Amino acid sequence: MDKEGRSDVPLGRRSPMATTRVMVADRNVITRVGIRSILERNSGMAVVAEATSYEAVIDGVDEHGPDVLIIDLDLGDDTTRGLKLCEEISDRYPNTKILVLANTLSEMIVVEALRRGANGYMCKDEVKADELGKGVKAVQDGDTVLGRGVGSLVARGLGSTRGSTEHLTDRELDVIRAVAKGLSNKQIAHEIFVSESTVKFHLQNASKKLNAHRRAEIVHRATAAGLL
Amino acid sequence: MDKEGRSDVPLGRRSPMATTRVMVADRNVITRVGIRSILERNSGMAVVAEATSYEAVIDGVDEHGPDVLIIDLDLGDDTTRGLKLCEEISDRYPNTKILVLANTLSEMIVVEALRRGANGYMCKDEVKADELGKGVKAVQDGDTVLGRGVGSLVARGLGSTRGSTEHLTDRELDVIRAVAKGLSNKQIAHEIFVSESTVKFHLQNASKKLNAHRRAEIVHRATAAGLL
DNA sequence: TAAACACCTAGCCAAATGGCTAGGTAGGGG
DNA sequence: CCCCTACCTAGCCATTTGGCTAGGTGTTTA
16 A cells, blocks of 8 residues: 655645646546536646545545545545545645545534644635636645635634534444444343443534434434435 | 426437437436446437536436436435435426436335336436446346346345335434444434334334344345435 | 325333443553 | 542432324315
8 A cells, every 4th residue: 555755755835837736536437527627617727637536536646646625525424434545645745735525514524634733724616617717726836725615614613602612432323323324222132232321422422422312313413414 | 507498399319310318317427428428438328417506416417308217316415305306307297307427225215216116216326327228228228227236126025025125214214324323222212302122123123124123133234225 | 085195293101312431451662 | 639520330219201092173185
């Protein structure tokens, strides 16, 4: 998996030309083509790489050292991996700015992504064609970009006194996924090899974090947040 | 908005040229641009209209009489409207073939869409670039197209003895939405002005239709099916 | 007109849930 | 070293649920 070396090539601003080198990570061809078209239409941008899986993102960034990585966090069946990827990329390749382009909009994910090194967050369904290019330029310049709707969402979140943005632990997610499958606490306990009490414990904690009071609501909110 | 007339022009195969006239309905710019790029890349196709709302779809079809309408059923906050739209379009404009291009894949929605006049169903995340063009051509030729993954899904569904594809009634959806909000049966009963018994009744029916046994699972499945 | 459907209501009972208190371990970081 | 976090367990009790049976209405459709 690990391709070794290659870090000897200086990343970022390597070209004397003013073209912004963009990499697109999205499992959806239509979206990739769309982004490419929009970006290459007018402004001096070039899509130099594409990826459709988490592994390919790392490889691509390592190989092409793009100025900006446009990424949909949901590249598989575990959005959490997308978050971790942000952390890894921003950590190992600080010259590559990250612009998250998500399908769904959830305060929790937005905050989490930014906390882990993303430089911008936009929502596919909200963004207008020209905003995409501007967003890419902005993150490249070191700005933090929050697309249409995203900014106000986060602002509202910050406004509320409570830090409603605590993120769920792995175990809590395990339990929630099981709940979504319709399992009882007893069944879940058996499935993940803990006692029923523990299952209830995790659910109680998840309830508080998600501000829900019934398991059906927990599932709903977790789904809406894109955690499932 | 409404450009008047134009319906005097005979629809379909109007042009001596072989170009297929396509209309794209999707709220997402990126997707619209992507589809346009892919279709116009090689094959003799032209995107003659776009729409981003349910109303605009009708207007657009009426005005441009496209050969094929590529549509994402989810153009607002109620997928059900997308289904109804299929019915209306295929009813009033039989010369316009409908190719559904969905984000999510749910047997229930697929079957329902086909039943209501859609000529094809593909999933954005699964489709490959060349398949899109082929799909459009195929539905234009009168074929029924089921994209990658869709076919096998439906086949599996038909294979199972049970007609697991019954669709939820309005009332059932009301109740499920309330459940997703975390309300108890009592609260739901109060909210929609029926007795608690009725709420339980609707939930029992929904359970059977969705093959779920717990309200959390009902919410999950309904969400996965794009009904929420 | 009969069947089919969506809709509404009642009551029963075992099981599951939510909300709480009150403990325990192990690891990481200041 | 202590604090914080994630993780695990126990018990209590009121409330909610799932699953059932057994009715009712009005509308649409064959």
